Amino acid sequence: MIKGVFFDIDDTLYNSTVLARMARRNSVQAMIDAGLPIRDEEKVYRALLRVIRRLGPNHSRHYDELLKDLGVPWSPKIVAAGVVAYEHTKAGYLKPFPGVVPTLLELRKDYRLGVISNGLAIKQWEKLIWMGIHHLFDLVATSEELGSEKPGEEIFRYAVRRLGLKPAECVMVGDRLDTDILGARRCGMRTILVRRGKGPKAREADATVGAVTEVPRVLKRFSRG
Amino acid sequence: MIKGVFFDIDDTLYNSTVLARMARRNSVQAMIDAGLPIRDEEKVYRALLRVIRRLGPNHSRHYDELLKDLGVPWSPKIVAAGVVAYEHTKAGYLKPFPGVVPTLLELRKDYRLGVISNGLAIKQWEKLIWMGIHHLFDLVATSEELGSEKPGEEIFRYAVRRLGLKPAECVMVGDRLDTDILGARRCGMRTILVRRGKGPKAREADATVGAVTEVPRVLKRFSRG
Incomplete structure (x- = not known):
C-alpha cells in the first residue's frame, strides 16, 4: 500500500x-x-x-x-x-512543468507528499516558493540540512521516517538514475524515473514515465500489483 | 554654459x-x-x-x-x-519614475550625462541595468570604486574630470541635501534638489523640483542666467 x-x-x-x-x-x-x-x-x-x-x-x-x-x-x-x-x-x-501543479493537488488527496533534494537548503526552498508549490509538500528534505545526499540512504530514510512511514510504503520520483532511483531503491522504496528525451527505459526503476503527470496512473498500478 | x-x-x-x-x-x-x-x-x-x-x-x-x-x-x-x-x-x-526615460533621452541631445552614487558598484549598476537605462549615461561613478563617497568632493571631481568638464559646467541632480546638494555645491557644481513630498524648498540648492522631468526646464534657466 x-x-x-x-x-x-x-x-x-x-x-x-x-x-x-x-x-x-x-x-x-x-x-x-x-x-x-x-x-x-x-x-x-x-x-x-x-x-x-x-x-x-x-x-x-x-x-x-x-x-x-x-x-x-x-x-x-x-x-x-x-x-x-x-x-x-x-x-x-522557473515554472513547474505543464501539469505538475494539478498532478500534485490530485496526489495530495490520497498520499503524503515530500521533496528529497540535493543542494543548498535556501536555494532549493527558493525554487519551490518561487514556483508557488511550497505549501503542497508535507516535508522538504535537503542534503545541506541532513549532511547527507542522494544516493546515500540516510536522506531517504530520514524523509520517510519524518512522515511516519516505512520505505516500502513510499515512492521516489526523479530524473536521475544514479541519485534518485538507485538511492531510493537501495533503501527499499519503489521508484519512478522521469525520463526526458529519448533514452531507453531503465530496468533499475519500477516504472519509467515521460512526465510527472503520469505518476498517478503508475501509483494505481503499484497499488494493484 | x-x-x-x-x-x-x-x-x-x-x-x-x-x-x-x-x-x-x-x-x-x-x-x-x-x-x-x-x-x-x-x-x-x-x-x-x-x-x-x-x-x-x-x-x-x-x-x-x-x-x-x-x-x-x-x-x-x-x-x-x-x-x-x-x-x-x-x-x-524597480522602475524609473514616470517620465525619467524620455527626460534622459531629451537631455542626451544637449548634455553629457552621468551618475554619481553612494553604494556597492555591482548593486548600483544592477539597478540601472534592471531599469534598462544603463546605456543612457556616459559615466557611472560609485563610491565603492572610488573609495570616496558623497558629500566628499572627490567623487564629484572624479566624475566631472572623467567627462572632460569643469565643475562650473556641471549640474548635480539628487534628492538628498546632505550628500547630493552640499557635496556638489562645495565642489563648484550647480545643484538641483529633487524634493519628494511637502518639505520646504532648500536655499542651499540652486533649484528645487518635484521630479526629474522638470530638470530640462531648469537647465534652460541656468543657461540664460
Whole structure:
C-alpha cells in the first residue's frame, strides 16, 4: 500500500536544464551588450561553463571569475549585466512543468507528499516558493540540512521516517538514475524515473514515465500489483 | 554654459523608499505565510528594520539574523520565503519614475550625462541595468570604486574630470541635501534638489523640483542666467 510520494526538484518538477542554459546564454549576451571586449558569444559561453564546472553551480561570483579567466579587467557594469540577465531569465523559466501543479493537488488527496533534494537548503526552498508549490509538500528534505545526499540512504530514510512511514510504503520520483532511483531503491522504496528525451527505459526503476503527470496512473498500478 | 548633468540613483531616478518598504512588508508577510511562529506582522516588521539598521542595507543575511533576533530556530523555508518575496517585489517596483526615460533621452541631445552614487558598484549598476537605462549615461561613478563617497568632493571631481568638464559646467541632480546638494555645491557644481513630498524648498540648492522631468526646464534657466 503506497502512502507517501517523494519528488526530486531539478528537471523533475521544472525544467532546470533549459533554465540554466537560457540564463547562461542570456547573461553572456548581456555582458557583451554591456561592453565585454570579447564579442564572440560562443567563446564566452564556453569560458563561463568552465568557470561553473570549476567553482560549482552554487558559487556566487561566476561572472567576476569569468572576467579573470578572459583576462578582462573587473567591471561592475559587466558583472551586473550578467546577474540581471540571469535573474530576468529565471523569472521567465522557473515554472513547474505543464501539469505538475494539478498532478500534485490530485496526489495530495490520497498520499503524503515530500521533496528529497540535493543542494543548498535556501536555494532549493527558493525554487519551490518561487514556483508557488511550497505549501503542497508535507516535508522538504535537503542534503545541506541532513549532511547527507542522494544516493546515500540516510536522506531517504530520514524523509520517510519524518512522515511516519516505512520505505516500502513510499515512492521516489526523479530524473536521475544514479541519485534518485538507485538511492531510493537501495533503501527499499519503489521508484519512478522521469525520463526526458529519448533514452531507453531503465530496468533499475519500477516504472519509467515521460512526465510527472503520469505518476498517478503508475501509483494505481503499484497499488494493484 | 552647462555641459554635463549628473544624477543620484535612489529616490531620484526611481522610488527607492517605496520599493524598500513594499519589499520588506511583503517579505514579512511571506515569512509568516511560510510558518514563522510569530504572526504579528508589525512586530516582525519592526524587528526587521532593526536588523537592517544594525547590519546596514547591503548585508546578505537579514532574514537569518531576523530569526535569531526573534528567537526562532533557523529555517531555510522561512528565509527563502523572505528572499523570494523581496525579489518579486523588486521586479514590480524597480522602475524609473514616470517620465525619467524620455527626460534622459531629451537631455542626451544637449548634455553629457552621468551618475554619481553612494553604494556597492555591482548593486548600483544592477539597478540601472534592471531599469534598462544603463546605456543612457556616459559615466557611472560609485563610491565603492572610488573609495570616496558623497558629500566628499572627490567623487564629484572624479566624475566631472572623467567627462572632460569643469565643475562650473556641471549640474548635480539628487534628492538628498546632505550628500547630493552640499557635496556638489562645495565642489563648484550647480545643484538641483529633487524634493519628494511637502518639505520646504532648500536655499542651499540652486533649484528645487518635484521630479526629474522638470530638470530640462531648469537647465534652460541656468543657461540664460
